[in-house]
Amino acid sequence: MMTTTSAHIWQSSEKYRWNTGDVLGRGATAVVYKARHLTTGEVCAVKLFHDRVSQHYAAVPHREIELLQRLKHRNVISIYNIEREMTSKNFVLAMEYCDGGSLYSMLDQPKYFYGLPEEEFLIVLYDIASGMKYLRQQDIIHRDIKPGNIMRKVDENGRSIYKLTDFGAARRLEEEETFTSIYGTEEYLDPNMYEHAVLRRERSQDFGAVVDLWSLGVTIYHTATGHLPFQPYGGRKNTETMYMITTHKASGVISGVQKTENGEIEWRTDLPRTCLLSPFLKSIVTPIMAGLLESNTSLRWTFEKFFGTVQSLKEMSTIKLFNCSTGSNNKMYINKMDRFAKCQELIAKETEIAASEQLILYHNREISEVIDMTAEIQNWPKNVLHGQLYLFQRERLDQQRLNQPEIPPIPQFFSTDPVSYEKDAYVAHKTSAIAHLTVGYVTLAIQEQELMQLAEISLRDYIFRLTSHINNTIPDMKKLLEEHSKRQNMFYGIYASFIGYLEVLLPLLRENPDMAAVVRDRYERIQFIVSDCNPREVLKKAENRSEECKVYMEVLMNKIYEQEKEAISHCVGCLEEDNCSQKAEHLCSKIQEISSAFSKDRKQRTLCPELEYVHVSDRMRIQDLCVQLVSLLQGHCLRNLMRSYSVVGKQIGLLLKNVQRTKKVEQNISSVNDCLEKLSNRIDKMDKECLSLAEQAKEGVRTHIKRGFSLPVPLQVQLRTKPSSPNRQEVPPMLRDSGLASSMATSSTASTSRLGDELTQRFTKLNTESFEVKEQVEKNQKSVEENDRMLKFGVQETLSPDLFAASADRGGATWEGGANG
């Protein structure tokens, strides 16, 4: 059935109707129209085959058509039916409609001239891998994988879905089976097939399913870069060189371009700088391409390896990391199950900043503060995974390492050039492509300027946190030091007094030489222990260090304050009122307009003189616009980026030095704390030893008394005659009620009077210390325990009555108790 509307006609098949004006595309074998189902009205695409192909189709076994109809997968185009057009009786393939056109038509847009942006590229990669995997499971070999046979559909969320189509060349292939018929598109053909199909050389060899892997490699490269990987000079017609390039390429090479006639081939193992993929992704997809583009089929990646690698890439976590050393924002791809150490390793590989040198901040915190370093990345807080991280090099080298974008040279139009619509359309297309690339660079340059500044703020806030923490820690450290100092003084004071007692007691023991020897021995050993001044010296050093930390922090805080003032006063970078992005977009749209007009001119082939005049003047205009756009980028945005990089970079350099300073103060604080801990242990040990020796000495004196020896020293009287404070008037409790005191009271010899004086002095000194001890104990309950110990070895007379009572309540052993017991 056929109806006409203007120049176009309505055509229909059994279930579908379409207008010949609604052409979706034209291929070598068919024209594809947008059609509707006759009863449901559902939109679909119909591929109306040319006459000769329809005849071929008639010969295609029904079984194979049925096979294609049965394919149901998200990434494989659904074939609804095979019918015949009512009038011509040519075959019509009704299939799923893809509103986004083909991947080829996308790559043909100037916007994607240098390849797809990262996110879109990944969708293509995941979708074609998924579609291919399904075909593999169905034992189907496609044989014509290329961007033109990958269709794009836009889902309800505006997200692209890519679908494999055009199974004209596809056939079912049993495992290990090979086929000999040749299909495919030259640039995407496996080298062995190319030799057979294009060079027409006879080959005994059959071609297995691996031919799809090569075509996939070329397609992926094309999608990533916008260009074919293997380009002989002169293009498609230079078949021998094409064959030479694809067969002589070394393993790992992913592109080979011949720029001059019979010239050298430029081999590359990496992706071009104009490719929009991030360095981390490039490092993952380059080996995929190299593996697929292996001319030696035995070395070529297998489907399993390809599917597995793409799947693990799909499952990876991504982390946004701004590298302040290069001024570039990177997206890191890392296995979900990996941990932070792996992250550091990857960063080191990509940025050449060793793990120990990496300072990674999330807002104002070091990453180690916001994640569990041993946790799998998938268990990191979502905010960190989706947030922005900043990478600094701790020992920053002051060399400029700013990543500069590569801007291809603007193609030249000369007013003297003869008008060639074909060539002009190509040059305008390329100019438009450069314009799009430049707009992307402008956006990136502005983003990088902002990130540079945000990185500085982040670092400044981080230092603020560090310094506040240190400033809070210093008083604690000082307090701890004071406590240690008191404790040490107490220790030395107590044992000095005890030594004093023993010095007084020793001459009084002369009637009992054995006992005197024992007590003298303990006396000497205690004296030896307390003569070690090392703990005092160490404590002094710690005190000095603590004082230094305080002074150092004051200096640092002043420095930070000054630097902050300086940082606020400078203003670098593109300002909002500069409207850089808008200007760039505007210039680009004008360039695009001319490029589109040139494409139309090319199709027209001839123009009236007026339009030709417009065309000629637009040749100069498009060039001027592009020059303006590139100079906006280079003369403004990149220059500002450079300035930001150097000014902000300088600030970052100063801040990093401050980080090092704060780290040093932190180290000092922790070494003071360590020192105090060690000192505390040391004093504990000395105290324990002295306590035991004092117990032994005390036991000696006790035995001495028990055996009936008297101590003829009137200490009590001596004490009463020389009071200096209310407390000091009192007899020390130990002596007041003990047998020792009563013995002392009965003696009145001249020699004991001298000794009594000496002892009085010591008691006076001891009493003074007892007040300090009391204060200390009242301030700090811990010290009570120390006094407990003092009581245990019989120096309770150094304590005030209250304290003594408190110790006694807690059941402390007393000299008195010991003597009575």
Ligand SMILES: Nc1ncnc2c1ncn2[C@@H]1O[C@H](COP(=O)(O)OP(=O)(O)OP(=O)(O)O)[C@@H](O)[C@H]1O
């Ligand atoms: N399902 C579809 N939905 C929308 N557009 C389509 C669809 N199928 C094909 N097209 C458009 O029609 C064009 C030609 O289709 P197709 O490539 O299948 O034809 P062909 O004759 O097999 O081409 P080739 O020259 O690659 O053999 C495609 O490039 C695409 O733009």
